[in-house]
Every structure is written in structure tokens, then in C-alpha cells.
Amino acid sequence: MITEIAHITIDPAKADEFEAAVAAAVPHFVAAEGCHSMRLERVIEDPAQYRLCVEWDSVEHHMVTFRESEGFKQWRAHAGPFFVETPRVEHWDQAAQLI
């Protein structure tokens, strides 16, 4: 299992609407093949910066199966209007759970 991290920048004055838009898109992730969990985090030092963390079976489940699905279009229809720049996306592998 890998974690997608999408670094998202928004106008912090619209934070409540953005968080509601992300919540409204949750069913599209629940329905996505290979999707295990999804959480939204916010940078304490900069309230314009969020990151969406999604656990997938593989990078391909995110970048191919999901990206080419109707669910991805729906996610972008909900959240995309709040992005002030194109999100930067990375995938992370857990090296070690230490504590």
C-alpha cells in the first residue's frame, strides 16, 4: 500500500467551503478501486496549504485507474475551483513505523 500526497493551495478565506467540497467528493474515493483511506491535513504555519493523503493499493490504482475514471472528474469538479495552482502530487512508501 502507498500514500498519495496532493499538496493543495487555496485562498484561506474559503477554507470552510473548500473542506465542505472535499467532504462532498468522498463517495467518489469510497467507490474507487484500490482506495483504502483518505484524510485532509492543513499546515499550521500557512493556512493556505492543505494536503490530501489517500492510501491506495498501488501508484497505478491512483494514477491510471482513478485518474481515468468518472470519480476523478467528479473530485475535480468539487475541489478544483478552490485550487489557486495545480496541486503537486507525490507518492510515498512507508519506510518504517518506528514508534
Add this chain to the structure above:
Amino acid sequence: MITEIAHITIDPAKADEFEAAVAAAVPHFVAAEGCHSMRLERVIEDPAQYRLCVEWDSVEHHMVTFRESEGFKQWRAHAGPFFVETPRVEHWDQAAQLI
């Protein structure tokens, strides 16, 4: 509870030694006041990039109590020699666990 994320860049040829050095420093985090968990993740797209994720009771537990402790010096003594640049540190608040 908040999450410290330290973005760490190393020479990927030294990944095994770096991961062993991080593991050797774990007791200093276990002993730190307000520290709840610690994990190490690696960027799939760029094996030089790691991030250390540590859950703390508060930003102050990390930036004041821990940073001024002997445990921090010991952590840096173990892992610091592998850093190719000064780690970038952020603190994150969970906005929502969605799935």
C-alpha cells in the same frame, strides 16, 4: 495532537545506513515529553527524499521542549551526517479523516 513533518534529503546510495541511524535514534523520541508516534516515509518518485513524521501533543512540545533537549542533539548526531541540506520542517493539523 499535531504532526511534525521533516523533509529530509539524503544521498540515496546511503539509504540503508540512514534508515539504521534513524532507527538508532528512536529511544530519544520514545523518551521525549509529548511524543506519540514516529514513522519514516520515502518518496517513490525520488529515493533521495524522505520525510520523518512525528506526532506531538503540540508544536511547542517539538519546537521548544524537544529542540532544547539532549534527545534532539542525539537525534541530530545519528541522522544529521546523512542530510545533504537542512531539513524543511512543517507542522500539520488533521482537518478531517474522511474515509
